[in-house]
Amino acid sequence: MTPEPCPICAKHxxxxxxxxxxxxxxxxxxxxxxxxxxxxYAFVETRRHVGGLEDLTPDEAAALGRTTSGLARALAAVLPVERVHTFVAGLGVDHLHQHVYVRPRGTPADVPWWPPAPSALALDASTLAVRLRAQLS
Known part of the structure; x- marks a missing residue:
């Protein structure tokens, strides 16, 4: 699945x-x-190199859930969203990573849940990161 070395371990x-x-x-x-x-569009990843949800320790599972739900609340507080979506696929990179992304308010009903709707959100990444960190702290 994932070529060595792991791109998510490298990212960390x-x-x-x-x-x-x-x-x-x-x-x-x-x-x-x-x-x-x-x-x-964000990710929540385990620090430890694990392939899937079934490989998590109870503490990792709790941290993943807590962080993902906190990130969803932060995205909804900072951006004009209709909904926050999340999924774990694990098809391309064999290191657990949960996708967390917004569906902007006003997205046409015929736009599916995946891929993410084209965004009309006008925040650059650094400004968004500052606002999200404030919500998460």
Missing amino acids: RGDGPLVGPVLHEDRLVVASLRADGPPG
Whole structure:
């Protein structure tokens, strides 16, 4: 699945093309904005290299859930959203990473849940990161 070395492990070291603004980090998980994505697209990843939800320790599962729900609340507080979506696919990179992204308010009903709706959100990544960190703290 994932070519070695793991691109998410590299990201956590600050290396590679996946590095985006970090929103939250602790000893178990890291939350960051997607480096090349639309505003309001983020990831929550385990620090430990694990492949899927079934590999999590109870503490990692709790941290993943707590961080993901906190990030969803922060996105909804900072951006004009209709809904915050999340999913774990694990098809391309064998390191658990949860996608968390917004559906902007006013997205036409015929736009599906995936891929993320084209965004009319006018915040640059650094401004958005500052506002999200404030909500998460």
